[in-house]
Amino acid sequence: MSRLNPRQQEAMQAVSGAVLVLAGAGSGKTSVITRKIAYLIEECGLKGHQILALTFTNKAAREMKERVGQLVTGKAGKGLTVSTFHNLGLNIIRREYAALGYRPGFSIFDASDVLALLKDLTHKEFEAAEDACEPIQYMISNWKNDLVTPVQALAGANGPEQALAARVYEAYEKTLKLYNGVDFDDLILQPVKLFQEREDILQKWQNRVRYLLVDEYQDTNSSQYLLVKQLVGMRSNFTVVGDDDQSIYAWRGARPENLSILRADYPSLKVIMLEQNYRSTGRILKVANELIDHNPHEFSKALWSDKSYGEPIRVISCRNEDAEAERIATEILQQHLQNQGDFKDFAVLYRGNHQSRLMEMKLQAYKVPYKINGGQSFFGRTEVKDIMAYLKLLLNPADDNAFLRIVNTPRREIGAATLEKLVNYASMHSVSLIEACQESSLSHAMSNAAYARVNEFGSWIASLAEQAERDDPIAAVRQMIREMDYEDWMLQTSSGPPMAEKRMANVELLVESLKTSLDKAVDKNDNADMGDAVARLVLLDILERQEEEDDTDRVQLMTLHAAKGLEYPHVFMMGMEEDLLPHRNSIDEGNVEEERRLCYVGITRARQTLTMTLARKRKQFGEMIETTASRFLDELPADDLEWEGRGDEDPAKKVEKGQAALAGLKGLFADL
DNA sequence: TCCTTTCGTATTTTT
DNA sequence: TACGAAAGGA
Numbered sequence A: 001m002s003r004l005n006p007r008q009q010e011a012m013q014a015v016s017g018a019v020l021v022l023a024g025a026g027s028g029k030t031s032v033i034t035r036k037i038a039y040l041i042e043e044c045g046l047k048g049h050q051i052l053a054l055t056f057t058n059k060a061a062r063e064m065k066e067r068v069g070q071l072v073t074g075k076a077g078k079g080l081t082v083s084t085f086h087n088l089g090l091n092i093i094r095r096e097y098a099a100l101g102y103r104p105g106f107s108i109f110d111a112s113d114v115l116a117l118l119k120d121l122t123h124k125e126f127e128a129a130e131d132a133c134e135p136i137q138y139m140i141s142n143w144k145n146d147l148v149t150p151v152q153a154l155a156g157a158n159g160p161e162q163a164l165a166a167r168v169y170e171a172y173e174k175t176l177k178l179y180n181g182v183d184f185d186d187l188i189l190q191p192v193k194l195f196q197e198r199e200d201i202l203q204k205w206q207n208r209v210r211y212l213l214v215d216e217y218q219d220t221n222s223s224q225y226l227l228v229k230q231l232v233g234m235r236s237n238f239t240v241v242g243d244d245d246q247s248i249y250a251w252r253g254a255r256p257e258n259l260s261i262l263r264a265d266y267p268s269l270k271v272i273m274l275e276q277n278y279r280s281t282g283r284i285l286k287v288a289n290e291l292i293d294h295n296p297h298e299f300s301k302a303l304w305s306d307k308s309y310g311e312p313i314r315v316i317s318c319r320n321e322d323a324e325a326e327r328i329a330t331e332i333l334q335q336h337l338q339n340q341g342d343f344k345d346f347a348v349l350y351r352g353n354h355q356s357r358l359m360e361m362k363l364q365a366y367k368v369p370y371k372i373n374g375g376q377s378f379f380g381r382t383e384v385k386d387i388m389a390y391l392k393l394l395l396n397p398a399d400d401n402a403f404l405r406i407v408n409t410p411r412r413e414i415g416a417a418t419l420e421k422l423v424n425y426a427s428m429h430s431v432s433l434i435e436a437c438q439e440s441s442l443s444h445a446m447s448n449a450a451y452a453r454v455n456e457f458g459s460w461i462a463s464l465a466e467q468a469e470r471d472d473p474i475a476a477v478r479q480m481i482r483e484m485d486y487e488d489w490m491l492q493t494s495s496g497p498p499m500a501e502k503r504m505a506n507v508e509l510l511v512e513s514l515k516t517s518l519d520k521a522v523d524k525n526d527n528a529d530m531g532d533a534v535a536r537l538v539l540l541d542i543l544e545r546q547e548e549e550d551d552t553d554r555v556q557l558m559t560l561h562a563a564k565g566l567e568y569p570h571v572f573m574m575g576m577e578e579d580l581l582p583h584r585n586s587i588d589e590g591n592v593e594e595e596r597r598l599c600y601v602g603i604t605r606a607r608q609t610l611t612m613t614l615a616r617k618r619k620q621f622g623e624m625i626e627t628t629a630s631r632f633l634d635e636l637p638a639d640d641l642e643w644e645g646r647g648d649e650d651p652a653k654k655v656e657k658g659q660a661a662l663a664g665l666k667g668l669f670a671d672l
Numbered sequence B: 001t002c003c004t005t006t007c008g009t010a011t012t013t014t015t
Numbered sequence C: 001t002a003c004g005a006a007a008g009g010a
Helices: A007-012 A029-042 A057-071 A083-101 A111-126 A130-143 A150-155 A159-178 A186-197 A198-207 A222-235 A259-263 A281-294 A323-340 A355-363 A382-395 A400-406 A416-428 A433-437 A440-443 A448-470 A473-483 A486-495 A498-521 A529-537 A541-548 A584-588 A592-603 A651-671
Strands: A018-023 A051-054 A081-084 A108-110 A181-183 A211-214 A238-242 A272-276 A313-320 A344-352 A370-372 A554-560 A570-574 A604-622 A623-626 A641-644
Touching: A007 A029, A007 A272, A007 A355, A018 A029, A029 A051, A029 A057, A029 A211, A029 A238, A051 A083, A057 A623, A081 A083, A081 A159, A081 A370, A081 A486, A083 A186, A083 A198, A083 A222, A083 A486, A083 A529, A108 A344, A108 A370, A108 A400, A111 A130, A111 A181, A130 A159, A130 A222, A150 A159, A159 A181, A181 A186, A186 A222, A198 A222, A198 A382, A211 A222, A238 A604, A259 A355, A281 A313, A313 A473, A323 A344, A323 A355, A323 A570, A323 A604, A344 A355, A355 A370, A355 A554, A370 A400, A382 A400, A382 A448, A382 A473, A382 A486, A382 A584, A400 A433, A416 A433, A416 A440, A416 A448, A433 A448, A440 A448, A440 A541, A448 A473, A473 A486, A473 A498, A486 A498, A498 A529, A570 A592, A584 A592
Parallel strands: A018 A238, A018 A272, A051 A081, A051 A211, A108 A181, A211 A238, A313 A604, A313 A641, A344 A554, A344 A570, A370 A554, A570 A604
Antiparallel strands: A604 A623
């Protein structure tokens, strides 16, 4: 798409003041943003380093950078920053850590690190049940996203759970600071607080950003919005692009109302709507529009397309979940054979990750190549978490959390009893655990044998840390992995040698990522050190780049959330049932509107064909449950749907279909 | 201290 | 069903 339509053009050329672009699904918003950046540089005389574009995912940032790179040549574009909110926050903290009261080499605590810390805290200080931690973690995160301090949280607490959570919150913040750690929310929150307190530092950053662009603006939370406002300052030159109908992250603090708040905050706000869709058939858009009309709207828009009307939306009701997955698998295979379609043109979307399991089995059975997007992440793997904890500990001796994770992994015969004594000693003398290990007076607190083991571990880590700082950090890391016989440990803890090998490969991938990250920093003459490399690793940055390269021909499996921003010629949405697509929890919490938007996002991923499936019976907690078709199906225009398996279709057609399916399968088995 | 077994309980989405 | 936590035995 080389030419912009009038609306898009208008959005591109609106360069003074505040601009809100309401970009419907598939309306070419990435084109608008990238073209606008090019326009700013080439027509408005801005330099690349004066422009900042913010996204939510690394992938979006990478894509945008790439596309701008194609449009802008020469050095005017140099220094352009396209980054995620979290990466920007990390960079700010990196530069200003001293003003924020952090020491060098701070650790980023990811969600599971935080949970471990909270468990420890509640156990020790509050005698609360460990399983109360997940809700507490959630509440703390929400408070931080809304810039609520522990004191305010306690004052505004509703009921005993919230009061407890607020007290844990206070202790958590203290401990995190003590550990020289920041969590994900801090990556935004700390810069915002800093900017509130230090006008001079804020000005420094404001001067660097002459123009700001924000993608997926409906996903911003309160602190992110504040950060945007702060950076923009009095100049108020910025463009935000978003779509309230695609707001599906309210549960993690996103405030779609940030869209309408803009009007109040910037009275001269220019609002531009992009409604022409370049992706889907007319019918898919009609169905999507009709569904989303069931939600109340602040800004109402209707997508349209000059493409053909397209094929009916198929809705297939299956006997059970097994038949559902099987049906999708054979359907894909059949369409692949009949139309010579690539496998990568198909996507199977679902609400929850667990739904991928059956689908995977069926695809395997029919030898259909597939790729699961999301689910069990690289960083969720124990071996990766272990090594990351070692890295964090090397860089940040105060990270007791990392210490606790790996003191006894691999086994060093340092058990609960010894650890308790160590923890007591450390808190008595107010030193970190790793420091305590190296103090000789610790020997009085425990048996000689235990002391010897603990001490050995401490000096081992210390010498590695020193070595990493002195010469090649990568060599130090490799040596560390060798010296602790991690491979041996993998062999012991894996289900078999092939498994162990795979896990070691993950470890190697991690080290390689670290290396490329460091090399790159050296190239750019950015004085980034190992700490930065590890920090960025925690933010998933590097690994994703490696995953990127395989663009093999595979069916894509992912959650509806993960599908946002993507598009496929043929889309399957599975599990179109009450309690699953409007998810039970969301129904109970009265969040059906967000579920409807989720469904909308799914529908609008499809370019040519859309197939929705449901199972009449589904296994739940081990027993078969009768399901009800999703209310969203009733909200779609019946004339555009072609039902199958509901019992009211033309019998002749049914036979015809059965035969077609059979023929397809026969062809397949002939191939095998 | 570590490993096995048993029991109980929960399946939403993720930067 | 499938995983994690607690408890008990080596």
